[in-house]
Amino acid sequence: MHARVVAAITTAVLGMAALLSPMPVARAGESGKPTVIAHRGASAYAPENTLASIDKAAKLGFSWVENDVQRTKDGELVVIHDDSLERTTNVKKVFPGRAPWKVKDFTAAEIARLDAGSWFSPAYAGTRVPTLRQYMCRVEHNHEKLLLEIKNPELYPGIEQQTLKLLGNAGWLDRQHLGRLIVQSFSADSVRTVHDLKPALTTAYLGSPTVAQLSRYTPFTDLINPSYGSLSPAYVSAVHSFEGPHGKPLGVFAWTVNDAATARKVTDYGVDGLITNKPDVVRAALEAD
Template sequence: MHARVVAATAAAVLGTAALLSPASDARAGDVGATTVIAHRGASAYAPENTLASIDKAAQLGFSWVENDVQRTKDGELVVIHDDSLQRTTNVEQVFPGRAPWKVKDFTAAEIARLDAGSWYSPAYAGTRVPTLKEYMCQVEHNHEKLLLEIKNPELYPGIEQQTLKLLGNQSWLDQKHLGRLIVQSFSADSIRTVHKLRPAVTTAYLGAPGVAQLRDYARFADLINPSYGSLSPAYVSAVHSFDGPHGKPLEVFAWTVNDAPTARKVAGYGVDGLITNKPDVVRAALGSD
């Protein structure tokens, strides 16, 4: 790993990213060198982190989807963003005496009883919280690619090993699938663990480490994925000036960009990807429609 002289223009940076991206091949829904990732699926148009949301992303023509993985009381990996079931299911009605309704306090069978769609729209009544196994089967069926977030790893000791085991059992760690998978987390320790266990897997750190820290992060992360509000062209250039663990320049996927002016502004910084609830809006803003 070494620092390099960065190209002087955003166009040059974008061109380099297109050639060297760990996710650069055949990216449906992309705009030039900018990957568009459907956040929790196409979550502006279907209930987040459900099979319906990734189906909607596929219908809109997007191959990259993002999700969140947590663990039940009896050790099942499930796809849900919050550590509580309260916001996106009817858990209060089904289990009224079990506040604060934490995912880790419910079995997989109990969570399977919950309605994870009615909160969003009556049209999605009966939608369920998917297990990660169910979710991976649907991603495969849709020929999609996955930005998988290990959520709240401090609540679930060993979740990195368990997630990788499930991915391996679903053939997602073979050569065919490695280019379709990125594992990310807000926990640097969690991403270090993933990289140590499976060095071939592309990994991403969620956040914006200081420039002085980037050399260390580049030892175990291929991407730095910050909130778009924390970004500047100079920071993106600094990230691109380091090679990650697979010998390619670090990339930047910015989240969560949901409107056209912001999409154009942040893309102009030279980021490699935009994570969005409204992938069609971002695609149109960047000129592919």
């Protein structure tokens, strides 16, 4: 009888631990090759950070996509990289007198009027800047996984809480989805806030702290995601020697790798992921080895 009780308690404890721990993120060691993440979607082939771009990534056979999240004047979360609408929309034509056309100075309804595709190609004329709600619906529809960047958090106080609330309402903070979601930022404070609010969530810091600084990040981040140009085999090995908040070695996703030679070189460093505008080119390079 005692043995049964002990077994039941053990099972319950293990079950609770599983619920509190994030689903494992793909590591190079599991497949032998780094995870390939489509940067802003398949952004070499469709307008970045649009539904068309993540649809293109899905058609190319990639499950991981990356995006950028910012906030409108009236509090809507939208998917766009720059803090200005100028580069990737026709905002200057639609609202000529409102320079410098910052995302935070426009309402969601105003941004919804903008063409976010013609700058890339006439074939994408009429493409819109998606809200994060729209984007998450499409990611779910495409059965994709998401590396979500909180962009410019210093411009949007409370964006971490708001993003997590939206993700939760969309069903993306349950155990099934936690293995399909990573939240990252260039702001260590923002990453720390996300971890504190949702400890089970996988987080990533964008940058390349020195080896001496890495221990400062281990309480709240699972990955260190630097520019590939800042990497070396020794640095990747050093990052892997530290454990993150979930008791696993820190991972490394390198950005932005767009050619075969660089993909092979950085893969040899031992990275766990490659973030790329051309996921098909990177995949072909890895498969050729």
